[in-house]
Each structure stands twice: as C-alpha cells, then as structure tokens.
Amino acid sequence: MSHGVGVNGGSSVLCGFRGLALFFLLGGSVGVTAADARIAVAANFRHTALMVARYLEADSPHRYEIIAGSTGKLASQIINGAPFDMLMAADLDRPQQLMARGLAVPDSYFIYAVGKLGLWWPDAPAPVTVNALGDLDPRSVCIANPAFAPYGQAAWRVLNNADVETEWLNHIVRVDNINLVTGLVAQGQAKAGFVARSAVIAGARKGSVAADPDDLLWLSADAGIEQALVVMERARDNAAVLYWIEQIQTSAIRELIRRDGYDHFVEQHP
DSSP: OOOSTTOTTTHHHHTTSOTHHHHHHTTOOSSSSOOEEEEEEEGGGHHHHHHHHHHHHTTSSOEEEEEEEOHHHHHHHHHTTOOOSEEEOSSSHHHHHHHHTTOBOGGGOEEEEEEOEEEEOTTOOSSOOSGGGGGSOGGGEEEEOTTTOHHHHHHHHHHHTSSOOHHHHTTSEEESSHHHHHHHHHTTSSSEEEEEHHHHHHHHHHTSOOOOGGGSEEOOSSSOEEEEEEEBGGGTTOHHHHHHHHHTTSHHHHHHHHHTTOOBOOOOOO
C-alpha cells in the first residue's frame, strides 16, 4: 500500500488540515513516529472499522483502538469528555454538532460511507412487506433505539409510513444499537428486525447469521444512510488519525467498505 502519495479522489478532504496533514499528502512519511488513536465508531461500522484497523496496522507503526456503540451515545460521551480521537458516526448531525461545539476539526468532516437499512424476517410470508409486520406480536419486532441510533431513526420513519396501528408501533422492542437487532433475530429471540446490510453481510461471513443478504427486504424509503466522520480537536496532529483519514480514501479501503455492504463513498464539506 502506498503511503499517501497521489491518493485518488480523496486529497481535497485533507487540504483543510494545516501542517501535518498537508505534509503527508505531499509525500511526507507517515511511518516515522508511531502513534495511537482511539476511534469511536457507529455500531454498524464496527466490523469494517476493525478490518481497516488491522489493514493499516500491518502497513504502519500506528495502533488503533475501536470503540463501537450507538452514534448518539458516543457523541454524548465525547461532549462529556471521553478521550476519543475521531467519531465515525452513522449520521451527519452528530459530527456537525461536535464541530458547532468546537470539539471537532471542521475541515476533517466528510461522508465516508452510505449504509442500507433492511427488514430481516426469517419466517415471513412471501412476498415480504413492512405492512405485514402488523400481524406479529409487536414485542417480537425489534429496532435500534431511535433516540440514539440513526438506523433506528430510519426504521422508525419506515414504520410510521407503514400500514400498522399506532398502538402496535408503541410496543415494538427498542435496543441500544443496530448490531443487537441483528443478534436478536439471528438467535430467534426476535421474529423480525430492521438491520444494517453491513451487519448481515458480516454475520453471514462468520456463520452467525443464517441469511443470504440478497433475500432480505432492502428499503428504499431512505435512499441510503449517510455516515460522516470528524476528527476531534485533541487529535488534530495525531499521526495515526491523519493516516486513517488519508488511507480510508484509497481504492483498497474503499473496496473493503463496499464489500461490507455500503453502496457509495461520497465526500462532503458542510
């Protein structure tokens, strides 16, 4: 893997970083001084982030600690002083809120992946529809908590637009993050759940999910769930963080992200 010279399609994101980041993009060595980074990642991106970390650690002296959870809770922890160096959120709002509070480097913000929400209902009657969920006991239907999880917010929007009773909707199960939904359906503790495509693909590879991702109902109500990252001010000059930001835009890492079920890779500056 190259060390940051001529990264295709991604250099504009880092041009806002003064000093070290620009130096790296112009061909400076990122391997001179080893650094550690604590990266907070949305639960749906945990598996992918761990793979990226292993990939980068094999090619650099840097070391990465991945802390996964619901985006809302991770952002709250950062606001309350948690020592994270970067947030890879499952939405756009939380990174922007951190920038507004002066906790994050504005020029570091960009969309790193676009996820997909789906309905996993192993014993569903054919064809699978969201409206048919109303025939189930709502306590057997699971979503990520909309208060904390962007994928849960997307699921809630889908359900609110479905032909189900409000009383039924009020009794569905809400759990902390999207990965827990996948686990509950996989273990048979929930009959149906709204899941991230990435979690189903990762589970199918490991054998913990007995489902073909292509058999799930992938929802078009949300064109995709845009996921942005932002670097904390405390890590502005952290070489491990800058290396991650640079390399996540290379073709090798983009392909890794695509294989994990993310449809697009889009750059954006607010």
